[in-house]
Amino acid sequence: MQILYYAFDIHNMLPKPDQMNQVIVLLNVYHGRRKPSEISKNMDITLQGVIYHLKNLRKSRYIDEENRITKEGFQFLYDQLSEMREFINENITDLDSVMVWEAIAGSRIEKGDDIFLRMNSGYLYAYHEGPGASGKAENDASEGDLVGVTQISGMIDVSIGVLDIVIIPDSLDETVISKLKGIIEDRKNSEIAAMGEGGFVAARKLGLNPSIEFGSLPASFEACVRGISVILLVSRRRFHYSLREIPELENRYNPVRAHIIDLT
Numbered sequence: 047m048q049i050l051y052y053a054f055d056i057h058n059m060l061p062k063p064d065q066m067n068q069v070i071v072l073l074n075v076y077h078g079r080r081k082p083s084e085i086s087k088n089m090d091i092t093l094q095g096v097i098y099h100l101k102n103l104r105k106s107r108y109i110d111e112e113n114r115i116t117k118e119g120f121q122f123l124y125d126q127l128s129e130m131r132e133f134i135n136e137n138i139t140d141l142d143s144v145m146v147w148e149a150i151a152g153s154r155i156e157k158g159d160d161i162f163l164r165m166n167s168g169y170l171y172a173y174h175e176g177p178g179a180s181g182k183a184e185n186d187a188s189e190g191d192l193v194g195v196t197q198i199s200g201m202i203d204v205s206i207g208v209l210d211i212v213i214i215p216d217s218l219d220e221t222v223i224s225k226l227k228g229i230i231e232d233r234k235n236s237e238i239a240a241m242g243e244g245g246f247v248a249a250r251k252l253g254l255n256p257s258i259e260f261g262s263l264p265a266s267f268e269a270c271v272r273g274i275s276v277i278l279l280v281s282r283r284r285f286h287y288s289l290r291e292i293p294e295l296e297n298r299y300n301p302v303r304a305h306i307i308d309l310t
Contacts, residue, residue, distance in 0.1 A: 108123075263278065
């Protein structure tokens, strides 16, 4: 994966104010608020304003007569939110390019030096020579110290890690242990993460000390987007609690995708 920093012209991808209100009203409908009074209270706008937007949404066939979102309404909502996300992401990237980023000095660096950024073991390092994204050092730093970096441009190469989520049964018999050993042997360079007591017990039975123990699911995604592969051990019971969170994390840490291996 290559992370690109660049300057660009800001495009107006946000809906017009009136359309923005329609999107927010439709979001309320999508989340189960069908009464105009409920939506009015949640949005902190007048009841008349909500009724006006509901009328227009119904006219556009985005909601039905009972104020339920339609297929067309869902598509409209998805498209609008996608454009807003693109607008936000592009402008955050633009702001990031002028903000101070932090990196680890790969050698002695002086303030104002031209430096190059590369990932190393999951961390961003600054060097005097390329390849890598370039920037300016904001402070003096000895090797291994923290250096601030501004005016970043170019590409940072990141080899995205692989995330394997292994669902384990409550009873860890010899067959399960053997399968776990096979998975770990096939992925020798992966870090081990444990989610909850079940995952921790499984790791210890394998003679392993998990490098990620708490906040394991988001931490595993974070590690992968930094180039570190992870095997996350979790019980089926605990995994079910995380089903809703996984798609959100996949979206946030795109292009990391969770590979589910069910041993139960």
